[in-house]
Amino acid sequence: MTQTIRWSRFPDADAVAGEAVQRILHAAQVAIDRRGVFRMVLAGGSTPQKAYRLLSGCDADWSRWHLYLGDERCLPVGDAERNSTMIASAWLDKGQIPPEQVHWIPAESDPGAAAQAYAAVVRDVLPFDLVLLGMGEDGHTASLFPGQQHDPGQLVVAVDNAPKPPARRISLNFAALNETRMLLVLVTGAGKCTAITDWRAGKALPVARLSCPAGIDVLLDNDAWCNQEEPPDAG
Numbered sequence: 001m002t003q004t005i006r007w008s009r010f011p012d013a014d015a016v017a018g019e020a021v022q023r024i025l026h027a028a029q030v031a032i033d034r035r036g037v038f039r040m041v042l043a044g045g046s047t048p049q050k051a052y053r054l055l056s057g058c059d060a061d062w063s064r065w066h067l068y069l070g071d072e073r074c075l076p077v078g079d080a081e082r083n084s085t086m087i088a089s090a091w092l093d094k095g096q097i098p099p100e101q102v103h104w105i106p107a108e109s110d111p112g113a114a115a116q117a118y119a120a121v122v123r124d125v126l127p128f129d130l131v132l133l134g135m136g137e138d139g140h141t142a143s144l145f146p147g148q149q150h151d152p153g154q155l156v157v158a159v160d161n162a163p164k165p166p167a168r169r170i171s172l173n174f175a176a177l178n179e180t181r182m183l184l185v186l187v188t189g190a191g192k193c194t195a196i197t198d199w200r201a202g203k204a205l206p207v208a209r210l211s212c213p214a215g216i217d218v219l220l221d222n223d224a225w226c227n228q229e230e231p232p233d234a235g
């Protein structure tokens with residue numbers, strides 16, 4: 001089955017963030033109306049920070065939100081390079097979401113044990129309502145990097161040789177990332193051009209292993225889109 005990917009292009013990173021927030025809030029309302037809870041996986045890295053900052057200024061039924069992470073760097077709690085630190089600083093320190101509903105990856109502990117522990121957390125809540133991801137310049141997503149094989153049956157994996165520092169990370173595997181009702185990928189900046197071109201050309205990148213029955217929505221700015229032909233459903 002070919003995977004539907006909807007490419008939506010926006011003038012800049014701010015517009016990408018604004019659109020992402022609208023889609024997240026809509027997905028949350030639908031999930032809460034239908035099932036009384038919204039379970040979302042958060043992306044790490046720098047791209048989603050703008051969206052997280054915007055969400056910190058929004059109004060929503062936060063008491064129904066449960067947040068998970070797509071990956072975490074194996075660093076001490078509070079380390080400036082941890083994704084949890086970035087997410088807390090950009091959004092969650094605002095205090096809208098009950099702390100017990102933010103399911104951090106325990107990446108400060110033994111990686112193998114952390115991956116097992118988080119797999120148990122994830123297994124109990126699949127499918128997610130929304131998985132938010134970024135993409136690296138090499139086409140990685142979460143902490144799933146080119147040339148690195150993981151047991152496809154594992155929901156969460158320990159990574160010890162990531163080419164993007166730090167080398168040791170905990171990541172949701174495709175078996176978990178793809179168990180979602182909605183999959184949203186944010187890509188901005190000229191540095192992502194080549195990976196976007198390769199992804200569209202069908203190259204076997206990690207990001208190309210994402211799948212979702214409802215289709216994948218990729219929100220890009222002009223810089224990341226670079227000189228591609230106009231996407232069929234330009235945003």
Ligand code: 6PG
Pocket residue numbers: 043044045046047048070071072073083133134135136137140141142143164
């Ligand atoms: C991480 C992220 C990683 C990120 C991409 C894009 O921990 O680094 O999870 O997968 O999403 O590397 O990073 P930028 O958004 O900073 O370009």
